[in-house]
Amino acid sequence: MSEKQEKNNSRRNFLKRGFIAGTAAVAGGGLLSSCGGETETGDKIKVLTTDGKVIEIDRAHAKPCKQVKVDSREGIPGRKFVMVMDLAKCTNARKCITACQEGHHLPKEHEYMKVYLMQDSEKTAPYWFPKPCYHCDNPLCVSVCPVGATYKRSDGIVLVDNDRCIGCKFCMTGCPYSARIFAWKHHEEYDSPVQYNPENSVPGQEGTVSKCVFCADRLAENKLPYCVESCPMGVIYFGDVDEDTVTNGAETVLFSDLIKDRSGYRHLENLGTRPSVYYLPAVNRQFDVDRGFRNLDEEVEKRYEKTPHVKKQKG
C-alpha cells in the first residue's frame, strides 16, 4: 500500500469513526458545545448512536467532531505501551516539558514530565533524568484509590478520571515516584469549554489529581506523545511492547534489542511496581552534564542548587 493510500485509508477511517462518534456524541446530548453550533437546516438524517439506537438529527449537527472515545477505561485493543529513555542523550533541553504543557493546556507550574539531576552516589557521575508517570504494571496508586478514579487499562495506561476523583491524595502518597500532581487552586486553563476526556486530562479540575497520561488520545490516532515528538535529542522512545518496536520519531528499533544492547533498566526496580518506562544508562554521553544548565530560566536553575553536583561546583 502506498504511503498516500495508507494516509487516505487512515483518514477515511478516522472520519468514519469520528462521524459516528461525533453524531453519537451529539445525540448523547452533552457535547453540543464542542461541535456544530450551526443553525438547523430542517433537513433530517438518520444516524446510529453508540448504544445501538437509530435516531434522526438535523443535518447541521452531523459534523465530524474530534473523536471522542466512548469509554476511556477500555484500552486500545491489542497494544501494551512502553517507553524507553536514553539517558546518554538527555541534556535538559526541557522541550518535552513545554510540549506536554502546551498539549494538555497545563498551567506553567504543573509538570507531568519532570527532569531531575540525579546522582546515584558520591563518586558516580550525575545525569539528567526525565521522569513521566511510569504506568506501572503493579500500580500502587490504583490499588489505594478509594473510589476507583484512577485505573489501569488493558493497554497498560493508567489514567485518572477527574470527574470521579475526590481529591483524597492517597494515590499521591502511594506513588513512590512522585508522578502525580494536585490542583491546589483554580487555574484559568480550567475554564476551557472543551469536553473533559481522561485520555488527555483536559481541562483539569480544581481539587483533583492529574498526571502524565502517555497521551492516550493521540495514541488512539496512531500519533506519538508530545514529549516523544518534541525532544530535540531523540531521548524518548515509545512503542508497543507486543510489537517489540519503539521509535523516537526518527529512529525505529526493536525494543528487545535496544534494551539488550544498551543494558536498559527500570528505576527502583526493587519496589516491585514494575514500571513501563525503561532507562538506558548514560554511557558514551553525547554531551557533558553541564550542558543542561544552558539557557535555563532562573527559577529552574534554582531547583538544582542543592544537588551534590552543583554544590561541588560552587566549591
Place this chain on the structure above:
Amino acid sequence: MEAEHKNYTEKIEEFRHQIEKPNTITWIWMIFLVLVILMGIFALVAQITGGHIITGMRDNVVWGIYIVNFIFFMGISYAGALISGGLHLFRTDWRHPVIRMAEAITIISLLIGPLYILLCIGRLDRIPYLVLFGRIQSPITWDVIAIATDIVGCLIYLYLSTLRDIARVRDFKNLKMAKWRKKLYSFLALGYVGTPEQQKRLNRAADIMAAMVMAIAIIVYSVLAWIFSVTLQPGWHSTIFGPYFVIAAVYSGTGVLILAMWIYRKLFHLEEYITRKHFVNVGVVMMVLAAFFGYFTFSEYLTKWYGSQKDDEQLIAILFDRYYWLFVFSNYLGVLLPLIVIGIPALRKINIITITAVVVILALWVNRYLIVVPTLESPYLPIQESRLDWIHYSGTWVEWTLTIGGIGTFCLLFTLFSKFIPIVELSSPKLPKAKA
C-alpha cells in the same frame, strides 16, 4: 428495686446542679467555645473559597496537620473505648468515676476525627462516591467502613452504660430543667425500672458491647495505621505500624482521661469521687503504656538507623536535623516523664500527674506529626524545587485555626454531654463511698 433507688437519691442530689439548667459561668464558657468554633468555620470557608492552596500542603507533603489531627482524635477515641471497655469487663473497683468520662471521650472524638479527613479532601461535593464507588481494595474504604461501624458500636455501648443513670434522672422529681428534657429522659430510659430480668439483659448486652468495642477499637485503629504502612514510603512502610499506633493511641487517651478527670474534679468538686487513688491508677496505666510506647518507638528508629538503608537514612537525617527538638520532646520527654512521675511514689500527686498527662498529650500529637510529615518531605525521588513552601511543610493559619476549632468542638460536646448525664457513673450494684 426500691432499695436500689433510695440509696442513690442523695447521690443524685449531689449531682443535680451538674445536669440542671446551666448557670452563668457555664453559659459564658459555652459561648466562648462557640466563638472558637466560629473562628474555625471562618477558616473553613476561607479554605473552600480560596482552595487548598491556602493551607500549607503542597505536592510533596500532601497530608499535613489535618491528618495529624485525624489520627490524634481517632487515637484518643480508641483509648477511651479500650479503657472503658476494659474497666467494665474486669469489673474494676475504682472504675465508676472515670468510666463515663472515658466513654464520652470515645464517642466525641470519634465524631470529630473524621471531620479532619473531610477538611483534607479536595472535592467535598463528591464524598458520596466513597460509598457509591467504594473499592474494597483501598485502605481508605476499610477505614470508612471501620469508622462507621465504630461510631454505631460506641453509641450503642454508651447508651447501654448510661441507661441506668438516665432512668435515675427520669425518676428524680423536682429537677430544675426544661420539660422537653424531662420527656427526653423518659423516652430514652426505655422503661427501665431495674427489674432483675431487665438488669440481666442490660448486663449481658453491656458486657458483649464492651468486648466488641474493645476489639473494634483495636481493629479500626490498625486499619488507620495500615493506610500508612501499605504504601512504600520510607518511614511508613513498617510492619509494626498496627500495634504501634494502637499503643500510642491508648497512651494518648490515658493522658486525655487524666486531664478530664482533673478538670471535672475541680469544676464540680468531685473530690470525694475522683480521688488520688483514681489518678494513680489511671496514671499507672499511663506509665505502663509509656513503657510500651517507648519500646515501640525505640524499636522503629533503631532498626531504621542501624540498617541505614538509603531512604531510611534520608528520613532520619531530616528528623534529627529539622525536627531535632520536637523529636526529643516527643520521644524522650514524652516517654520518660510518666515513667519517672509514676515510678517514684513521692511524685504521685494529683497535680503532678495531671501536668504529666498534658505533656503526654502534646508529645503524642508531635509524635503523629513526626510520623506524617518528615516522611513526605523525603520521597524516593529528590525534591528539586525552587519554591520553599513546596520543599518544607509548615501549617498555615487555616490549619491551626481549624485545629483549635476542633478542640473547641470537643470541649463543647463534652460540656453538653456532662450537662446531660452525671459525669460519674452513679448506678451499679455497688458504689463505694471513697475516702479522699
Place this chain on the structure above:
Amino acid sequence: MNKNKIFSVIQLVFLISIFLFGKIDVGFSQEAFPVSMELTTWKYTDNSRELIASLLAENEEGEFAPEGIDVTFYVQENEDKVELATAKTNNLGKAITSINTGFDFPKDGEGYIYVFAEFEGNDKYDMAEAELTFKDVLIDISFVEEDETKFIAFAGEILGPDGEIFPLADDDIYFFVPRMFSYLQIAEGWFEENGEGMVEYPTKIIGDTLGNLQVIARITEHYDYGNVQKTATIDWAIPSHLIAAETPSRELWTPIAPMWMIITLIIMLTGVWGHYFYAIYELYMIRKLGKREKKTNNI
C-alpha cells in the same frame, strides 16, 4: 512648465501612488512569494508510479507549504514535452499524480525518462519548475527457505529502451515492516551482479495474531531509480497475543477485589454487626419488659 514636464510629474505621482498603494496591500501589485519545487517519484507494488512535486514557499516568517497550487507534469518524448497530468498541491504542499500500471514512459537511448513539473505562477506565488530523470525499474521479492534457514529473496530489473531488460545490480535494498507509529527496518540487502540477492529473514519479528507479516522492500532516493517499493506478505512472524482477557483477574489494582478480601470483609462485618443487632434486641426487650412492668404496677 511645458507639457512633457507635466506629463513626467503625473507619471511620477502615479508610480509613487502605485508604490504606496502596493505597500498598503490593496490587492494588486503585491509581491509574490518565491517558490521552490522538488520532484520525486515512487514506484509501487502494483507497478503504478507516482510523481510528487513538493513545493515550498517563503514569506517573512519563514517557509511554508502552499496549498491548492496547480502543477502540470510533462514527460519528454523525443523532442517534445508531452503533458501527462495536472494536480493541485495538498495541505502539505505536495502535488501528487498517479500514473497507471503499464504506462509506457518514453525513454531515451540509455533508458532514461525525463519528467518535468511546472507551476506557471500567479499573483501570490512566483513560478517554479523542477525536473527529474530516472530509469524505470521493477523489483520483486519472495520468501525462500533453504536448509531450515529462512531468506527473503529479491530481484531487480531495469527496463531499458525498446523493451530491453537489464539486471539491477550493485545497489542497496532495505526491508521494513509497518509498526504502530512508523516502519521498522528488519534487514538490508544487496543486489548482486545478476540483479538478484538474498538476505536472511530475522525470525524474531512479531506479526499479527496469526503470524502474518507485511514486508515492504524499498530502494529510497536513488539517483537513477527514484524511490521503489514492493510489498509482500508472509506468515513467518511470531504471532502476537491478544491482551484482552475473558475474565478480569482479581488483583489489588483491578476493578474487582481478590476473593479473600471480600470473604474476610463479609465475615468481619457480619460478626460485628451481628453483635450490634443482638444488643439492640436486648434494649428492645428491656423496653418491652418496662412497659409490662408499668402496666402491672398501674393495676
